[in-house]
Amino acid sequence: MEIYKKNKILNSFSNDQKLIHQSKHLLLELYRCDCEKINDESFLRCILNRAAKLANATVLNLISNKFEPQGVTAIALLAESHISIHTWPESNYSAVDIFTCGQNMLPKLASQYLIEALKAEEYSLRVIERNPPEGVLEQIRTVV
């Protein structure tokens, strides 16, 4: 698995951030994060909301849990699937997943934002295509 240094982030994202994504699951490992930020539950909730907006997604619910002596999990339920973050401040590590299923989603913008917000000095990003049956992405559904 290739690990990227932070100074490669902008180049790696600049070429495709305007593409239309449909059903992608991004698995993001963030290394050498700021340990105070990734232990701050309120901050993590805030950046998850912001990341969702950057991805063109709608947050319907957001839950989180603080562990002892440290560590946080925060998960946003989106109209278009979900974003989660699990953190281990003692190892400066965060595991993120961003699953977006819909039109005009920009999950890579969300991942770019999270890398920067958590001051990760290294990261690895895997973009996995989910495989819905034909037609799922065109179906219209609304929030109740």
Add this chain to the structure above:
Amino acid sequence: MEIYKKNKILNSFSNDQKLIHQSKHLLLELYRCDCEKINDESFLRCILNRAAKLANATVLNLISNKFEPQGVTAIALLAESHISIHTWPESNYSAVDIFTCGQNMLPKLASQYLIEALKAEEYSLRVIERNPPEGVLEQIRTVV
């Protein structure tokens, strides 16, 4: 991506269901599910709880959302990461992810259970190793 028929499920799981898993992210596509079951929010919450228990995980919170005219998302926040399910009953399709990070996790048992509970006639399962820094899996933390 290989698609499995349901009658291959038991064989495919029987060899490794007793192994100790550490930091795995399972992406499970369920096709030809029972459309009533995957549109039943209460049922989905119930089976997510059961799946977590089978994986040896502890559910700390569980949220869900029903869409109109159909479709459900349910997400369980675990002490050991998360399980989510997103359903499209009109296409008999469900997208599941099971992320477990810890000792003695059995996420494949959870996926086996979900395949059967939703009566998926076909599925595909991808098991992705997450890459925490050394030491993360040995760290002890508790729920507050």
